[in-house]
Amino acid sequence: xxxxxxxxxxxxxxxxxxxxxxxxxxxxxxxxxxxxxxxxxxxxxxxxxxxxxxxxxxxxxxxxxxxxxxxxxxxxxxxxxxxxxxxxxxxxxxxxxxxxxxxxxxxxxxxxxxxxxxxxxxxxxxxxxxxxxxxxxxxxxxxxxxxxxxxxxxxxxxxxxxxxxxxxxxxxxxxxxxxxxxxxxxxxxxxxxxxxxxxxxxxxxxxxxxxxxxxxxxxxxxxxxxxxxxxxxxxxxxxxxxxxxxxxxxxxxxxxxxxxxxxxxxxxxxxxxxxxxxxxxxxxxxxxxxxxxxxxxxxxxxxxxxxxxxxxxxxxxxxxxxxxxx
Numbered sequence: 001x002x003x004x005x006x007x008x009x010x011x012x013x014x015x016x017x018x019x020x021x022x023x024x025x026x027x028x029x030x031x032x033x034x035x036x037x038x039x040x041x042x043x044x045x046x047x048x049x050x051x052x053x054x055x056x057x058x059x060x061x062x063x064x065x066x067x068x069x070x071x072x073x074x075x076x077x078x079x080x081x082x083x084x085x086x087x088x089x090x091x092x093x094x095x096x097x098x099x100x101x102x103x104x105x106x107x108x109x110x111x112x113x114x115x116x117x118x119x120x121x122x123x124x125x126x127x128x129x130x131x132x133x134x135x136x137x138x139x140x141x142x143x144x145x146x147x148x149x150x151x152x153x154x155x156x157x158x159x160x161x162x163x164x165x166x167x168x169x170x171x172x173x174x175x176x177x178x179x180x181x182x183x184x185x186x187x188x189x190x191x192x193x194x195x196x197x198x199x200x201x202x203x204x205x206x207x208x209x210x211x212x213x214x215x216x217x218x219x220x221x222x223x224x225x226x227x228x229x230x231x232x233x234x235x236x237x238x239x240x241x242x243x244x245x246x247x248x249x250x251x252x253x254x255x256x257x258x259x260x261x262x263x264x265x266x267x268x269x270x271x272x273x274x275x276x277x278x279x280x281x282x283x284x285x286x287x288x289x290x291x292x293x294x295x296x297x298x299x300x301x302x303x304x305x306x307x308x309x310x311x312x313x314x315x316x317x318x319x320x321x322x323x324x325x326x
Contacts, residue, residue, distance in 0.1 A: 001025050003111035004301030004319070005063045009052020015309060017050055020301045023063065026107060028115040033072060035080070035116060039134035039295075040068030040109040042304040042317045043167065044244065049103060050305070056104050064305075065110030065319075066102040067137025069130050078121040079133040080109065081276045082141075092272045101138075101270065110301055110319060122277060125284040132290050135316040136279060138270055139167030140175075140290060144279040145271035146219055146241040147175050152264075153239075155180030157216040160233050162186055162226040164196030164204060167316045168243055170291040172219050173199045178286045184215060186226075195314055199291055217241065227251045236261035243268045291315030 001023060008017035028034045046064040048054065066082045084106070085096040093099055102108050102116065124133045146168075153159060159176050163169035164187035176183040177200025185201045186209070187193035193204035205211065207226065214235035220226055223245035230240050231254050240263065242251075257263065271279070283290070293314035296304050298321060307313045 001112040002298055003063045004065065004298065004305070005061050005110075006050050006058075007061045009050060009058060009060065011051045011053075014047055014050035015302070015306060017060070018302055018305055019061075020299060023111065025113055026115045031117055031119075032115050033118045033121065035070035035072060035078065035114055035121070037109065037112050037114065037298070037321045038069045038071055038077065039130045039318050039320045040065045041135045041139070041167070042110075042301075042308045042319065043067070043138050044308060045101070045138060046103070046108075046110075046305060047309050054104055056100055058104070062103060063107040063111050063114070064103050065108035065114075067134065067139075068109035068114070069124055069133040070109075070114070072121070077124040077130065077133075079124045079280065080116050080137055081120045081122060081273050082137045082270060083273070084117060084120065094269055094272060110298065112298065112321060122280060125280065127284045127287070128280070131292055131295060131318045131320070132283070134318050135167065135171075135290050135292065136283065137276070139316060140171045140283070141271040141276050141279055142243050142268055143168050143171035143175055144282070145275050146243055146266075146268045147172060147179070149271070149275060150241050150266040150268055151217040151219070151239050153181055153217050156182065158182040158184060158213075160184045160186070160211070160215045160218045160230075161196070161201070162207075162218065162220045162222055162230060164201065165192045165293075165314050166221060166311070167313075168221045169219075170195075170199055170315045173201050174288055174291065175282075176200070178288055184211070186229075192314075195291075214238070220244070224250055224252065227253065231257060231263075234263060237263075239264040239266065241266045241268060292318055294318070295320060297321075
């Protein structure tokens with residue numbers, strides 16, 4: 001079967017280890033199911049794998065991809081929850097010390113067929129199309145938890161999204177607008193800022209710009225490169241929620257302001273299974289169409305990852321089992 005996989009990890013030239021080619025068809029163990037790919041998305045998580053960074057040691061070669069929509073043997077369409085835990089673990093899946101996402105200790109979803117525990121598949125609502133469902137497992141689940149579980153925001157309050165075209169950033173803008181927040185966003189170009197406005201942002205700014213007022217919560221997806229601005233942009237008693245570090249892992253935090261102004265800082269890595277179910281219901285009920293900038297066939301996996309790595313994607317990049325999105 002055709003798959004997109006990493007043959008090695010290299011921090012300097014991550015795409016050098018990226019390959020698209022034939023691999024053996026997977027056989028599901030007891031309690032798992034084999035899923036025929038319909039659509040899956042590329043994430044920066046895949047770039048970290050190609051860099052050789054992982055929560056767990058990475059065994060190469062490794063099929064990448066950690067979210068997607070597929071079809072079971074009975075013809076039903078399902079969307080996959082990306083986290084797996086120890087068999088006896090009970091509770092929030094993201095807090096299990098041994099938890100791992102698809103493509104970390106198992107093969108990922110960027111293949112014509114992939115396997116996953118049966119308990120990790122959720123029926124795809126008929127009102128959610130395949131390409132929309134394909135982006136919910138990582139980027140949108142992360143954004144959902146950031147906004148609805150960790151930020152403490154209420155409708156009418158103001159939020160700043162650091163970024164306006166990435167997968168999590170566009171999800172935050174769309175979810176925030178749908179929930180009645182006043183959404184502000186930063187963007188490196190006029191085109192990216194216009195995209196944010198088209199998705200529901202009330203105001204947009206250049207990166208690092210002084211805001212007209214401090215906000216109730218900041219959502220930081222980049223890490224070191226935007227952190228000082230995030231700290232400066234949140235009001236006393238406000239919240240910063242972080243989910244990414246492609247701009248650097250070491251955060252230059254102003255600890256004086258942190259405790260004097262009683263700031264709250266939360267980290268988010270995707271979300272729980274129950275949050276995933278709630279996200280799917282929310283997207284279906286609100287009729288939200290996730291921002292997808294590019295749809296490519298699986299055979300063009302190298303191009304998809306290049307777009308993510310270079311930051312050229314306007315929203316999510318989705319790979320389908322063929323050249324036409326289902």
